[in-house]
Amino acid sequence: MTDFASTKALFHLPEGVIYLDGNSLGPLPRAAAARVQHRVQEEWGELLITGWNKAGWMAEPGVLGNRIGRLIGAEPGHVVLGDTLSIKVYQALAAALEMRPERRVILSDSGNFPSDLYMAEGLIKALGRGHELRVVAPQEVAGAITDEVAVTLLTEVDYRTGRLHDMAEITRRAQDAGALTIWDLAHSAGALPVDLVGCGADFAVGCTYKYLNGGPGAPAFIYVAPRHATCAAPALSGWLGHAAPFAFEAAYRPGEGIERMRVGTPPVLAMAALEAALDIWEGVDLTDIRAQSIALGEMFIAEVEVRCPMLTLASPRDPSARGSQVSFQFEHGYAAMQALIAQGVIGDFRAPDLMRFGFAPLYIDTEDVKEAARRLAHVMQNRLWGDPVYQARATVT
Ligand SMILES: Cc1ncc(COP(=O)(O)O)c(C=O)c1O
Ligand SMILES: Nc1ccccc1C(=O)C[C@H](N)C(=O)O
Numbered sequence: 001m002t003d004f005a006s007t008k009a010l011f012h013l014p015e016g017v018i019y020l021d022g023n024s025l026g027p028l029p030r031a032a033a034a035r036v037q038h039r040v041q042e043e044w045g046e047l048l049i050t051g052w053n054k055a056g057w058m059a060e061p062g063v064l065g066n067r068i069g070r071l072i073g074a075e076p077g078h079v080v081l082g083d084t085l086s087i088k089v090y091q092a093l094a095a096a097l098e099m100r101p102e103r104r105v106i107l108s109d110s111g112n113f114p115s116d117l118y119m120a121e122g123l124i125k126a127l128g129r130g131h132e133l134r135v136v137a138p139q140e141v142a143g144a145i146t147d148e149v150a151v152t153l154l155t156e157v158d159y160r161t162g163r164l165h166d167m168a169e170i171t172r173r174a175q176d177a178g179a180l181t182i183w184d185l186a187h188s189a190g191a192l193p194v195d196l197v198g199c200g201a202d203f204a205v206g207c208t209y210k211y212l213n214g215g216p217g218a219p220a221f222i223y224v225a226p227r228h229a230t231c232a233a234p235a236l237s238g239w240l241g242h243a244a245p246f247a248f249e250a251a252y253r254p255g256e257g258i259e260r261m262r263v264g265t266p267p268v269l270a271m272a273a274l275e276a277a278l279d280i281w282e283g284v285d286l287t288d289i290r291a292q293s294i295a296l297g298e299m300f301i302a303e304v305e306v307r308c309p310m311l312t313l314a315s316p317r318d319p320s321a322r323g324s325q326v327s328f329q330f331e332h333g334y335a336a337m338q339a340l341i342a343q344g345v346i347g348d349f350r351a352p353d354l355m356r357f358g359f360a361p362l363y364i365d366t367e368d369v370k371e372a373a374r375r376l377a378h379v380m381q382n383r384l385w386g387d388p389v390y391q392a393r394a395t396v397t
Contacts, residue, residue: 023358026213094235157323
């Protein structure tokens with residue numbers, strides 16, 4: 001059983017703050033600052049360019065990829081880090097479309113994160129081959145998988161409501177219909193057990209700055225199933241995905257397996273912080289995380305529903321149908337969230353009217369949940385959202 005009291009001690013959390021936004025940006029692992037400093041001073045400073053070999057910088061996207069692979073049920077050697085999640089979505093989608101040249105439909109849902117849909121739109125334009133992005137309601141995805149569909153592009157956990165897709169079932173249906181699947185695990189990796197091998201997923205992508213706590217701008221990851229690894233064509237054919245980058249050949253030849261999904265120079269400083277964050281995950285069992293995250297979410301819903309009748313649950317009530325976040329609908333949700341943040345409880349707001357709260361058992365415990373509900377009740381019962389100071393919208397919400 002994971003000892004969550006000891007994992008909590010491994011994070012820096014500002015005094016008095018209850019942090020329920022690790023689903024957007026995870027908090028700072030205490031060990032990260034020294035790790036980054038070591039990388040800067042001892043490695044960059046002393047080793048200079050020899051650090052690529054001597055400190056293992058060049059191999060790190062695959063080394064850390066493997067550590068993430070364990071958390072998402074991937075085979076060793078089939079996950080690599082780099083770039084941003086939007087870029088990884090583009091790469092996976094381009095490769096999948098190339099593998100189904102006779103089909104024209106990309107199937108997604110209206111709960112998907114906009115960047116995934118925007119990347120699909122951009123790729124369709126660049127290809128100029130008449131592909132269609134078909135966006136249906138989340139509950140209609142399974143029924144919309146027809147033999148026109150080349151690939152499904154879905155985020156397993158809805159960023160707004162936390163609604164969870166049945167990855168195994170949708171993957172099975174898609175493959176029965178001859179389609180490929182891309183799973184965006186942004187809100188899944190580190191939030192709940194993921195079994196890419198068991199589901200037979202074709203491609204998966206995700207970020208490392210949310211539940212994995214890699215820090216702002218931490219690199220994304222991509223998984224390609226071994227059966228596709230030697231035929232998936234890299235659309236972003238950068239030199240570090242080349243079979244022999246340091247041969248400096250004139251023409252591109254894709255690298256072995258997942259290596260071809262690398263593009264350019266890895267973010268060496270950012271990987272140092274991520275490495276420290278992944279150390280925390282070493283002893284953690286995702287089934288413990290899931291059980292505790294459900295317990296925390298259930299407790300929060302119960303406390304809030306008793307204390308705050310103006311808030312309406314916008315997440316699935318059945319905990320097995322949602323990820324690790326809970327959202328409530330409220331007309332003045334933006335201002336109410338700002339007022340709550342002023343009370344030391346950090347969640348976030350998603351337009352048009354959702355107050356969103358993430359539960360990460362590594363550093364959130366039952367006392368935090370009860371206290372967060374108490375402070376939320378204070379905001380709601382005293383109508384603190386009415387203060388104009390809380391209504392001015394910031395650039396990043
Ligand atoms: C589901 C999902 N996909 C894609 C993104 C975009 O990721 P990035 O900004 O790293 O490209 C995010 C979050 O920003 C997300 O939540
Ligand atoms: N990368 C960010 C940078 C700035 C502000 C938010 C983000 C997020 O990741 C938002 C997240 N994807 C969400 O589910 O809302």
